[in-house]
Amino acid sequence: MTIVPQNIADAPRVNDPDTLFQPRPRPTTPAHIIASDQEAIEIAHRLAADFAKGAALRDKEGLLPLEELDAFSQSGLWGITIPKQYGGAGVSYVTLTEVIKIISAADPSLGQIPQNHLAIVEHIVSDGTEAQKQALLGDVLKGIRFGNAFSESGSKHVAAFETRIEPDGENFVVNGKKFYSTGALLAHVVPIVAVNGEGLPHLAFADRSAEGLTIINDWSSFGQRTTASGSVVIDNVKISADRVIPAYLAFANPTPAGAISQIIQAAVDAGIARGTIEETIRFVRDRARPWVDSGQDRASDDQFTIAAVGDLKIRLHAAEALLERAARLIDIALKNPTDETVAEAAVATAESKFLTTEIAILASNKLFELGGTRSTLSAHGLDRHWRNARTHTLHDPARWKPFHIGNYYLNGVKPARHPWL
Incomplete structure (x- = not known):
């Protein structure tokens, strides 16, 4: 296909x-x-x-x-x-x-x-x-796709929601504006995160064609281009009561909801790394030239290139191993959700997110270092790997992961429950 x-x-x-x-x-x-x-x-x-x-x-x-x-x-x-x-x-x-x-x-x-x-x-x-x-x-x-009207680009920080949900008779009305709305443009249903009068986040499920719901195709990032993660404008969108879920409960109670959101992001980064490394191997084997001082006829026999590929694979496998460990702890937390199992899943997911971020960026840099100048030619389209890695790994700052991880192991401080940890 x-x-x-x-x-x-x-x-x-x-x-x-x-x-x-x-x-x-x-x-x-x-x-x-x-x-x-x-x-x-x-x-x-x-x-x-x-x-x-x-x-x-x-x-x-x-x-x-x-x-x-x-x-x-x-x-x-x-x-x-x-x-x-x-x-x-x-x-x-x-x-x-x-x-x-x-x-x-x-x-x-x-x-x-x-x-x-x-x-x-x-x-x-x-x-x-x-x-x-x-x-x-x-x-x-049945095949219905949910989009995303979650994040807002103009608020104080990612968790400061300004989109509002208010009672409208027996049902609700939602108003606000969203950005980074991955999947919304091509969705059938758009769940909107909106806060009520008490500031508690709810999920309001709006049909993609709902009156007052406008999805703007304005995603202009240099990476992850075709996610179409643009704007959503919500203008007096009517939502029936049976399509509103109190999403705040997933974080008020011990559930692995935050770790689940994070581990999917980490899996994307691990996939970027895996695909980039395979692309690097193909390019080195088929197109790259050996360095003049190597004494080799093929780039794939260059000793420093061989060692660099070995290093990439080691780091990839380490990141994937932590990703699998985190996934197993999420499965445990789903079956037995307690403060401790949820914290263990969150910390393990943060560990995996840190390493998947590092290997995605490293692999997309090494692709050009090992492929040589010809790997930058637009005909090959390899720059998409670096652009995708750099864009997607910005979802939440990896620099915060070691702090939360260290605070848990050193001081017994469980991380806060939210989708960005």
């Missing part, structure tokens, strides 16, 4: 804010229902092989991944964490992080787009009523 528009000039692009982008149609057939962890991994590998074929072109041209995203959500991978009692596979977070790594190694924009969707699924499971679980999780299994 290589999906390339017949006329690229007319294809929908990211950062085209003056063009009204119509909502994507809801799926006419239900998504595939994945039955096991093994099946999820197999499907991820098949999709990744297809996604990789057009990744460089989509990045270069800013092409929105419309067909790819439909194939992704229809594959069933967006519903794999739904518990079995609600019709999902209930896969482990070890499996979920591997799926995200596999997809992100092929195209990290596609790997990032479901991040908020997957975190929201856990909020529904944790904080939704039984009726909400049946309805909203059922929609996911």
Whole structure:
């Protein structure tokens, strides 16, 4: 499945804010229902092989991944964490992080787009009523994609929400403006984070075509370009009471919601690193020249290049090992949510996030060092790896991770519960 528009000039692009982008149609057939962890991994590998074929072109041209995203959500991978009692596979977070790594190694924009969707699924499971679980999780299994209207670019900090939700008779009305809204442009439903009169965050699920909901295609970052993480304007959007979930409960109570949000981000970075290292190996083998002082005929026989690739692999495997450890601790915390299990999962996830950030940036730098000047030629499109790594790792500052980790181990201070730790 290589999906390339017949006329690229007319294809929908990211950062085209003056063009009204119509909502994507809801799926006419239900998504595939994945039955096991093994099946999820197999499907991820098949999709990744297809996604990789057009990744460089989509990045270069800013092409929105419309067909790819439909194939992704229809594959069933967006519903794999739904518990079995609600019709999902209930896969482990070890499996979920591997799926995200596999997809992100092929195209990290596609790997990032479901991040908020997957975190929201856990909020529904944790904080939704039984009726909400049946309805909203059922929609996911049918292939409905949740977007993201979470962060705000003009507030004091990431947790200072100015978007408001207020009673409107028996229902609610929401007003505000969002940015970094990954997935919203191409979603079917847009969950909005808004605070009530007491300042408590809620999730309000708005249809993508809801009156008063405007999604602007204005994402202009140099990396993760085709996530289309632009603006959402919420102007008196009406939300029925059965589509509002008290999201603050996931952080007021001991749940691994924050670690879940973070570990998906870490998995994207690990995927970026994995894909970049494989690209480096291919380029060194096929295109790079040995340095004049090496005495070798091939760049792949240059002793310093060999050692550098070995170092990258060691660091990647260390980051992946910590990622898997964190995922296992999240699985434990989901089964037995206590202050201690949740803290252990959060700290382990912070450890993995620190290393996945480092290896993603290091690998994307080493690609050019080992590939040589010719690796910078635009024909190869390799700059996307560094741009993606640098952009995505800015999601939350890695410099804060050692502090929280050290404070936990040295002073027994459990980290605060929020989505950015």
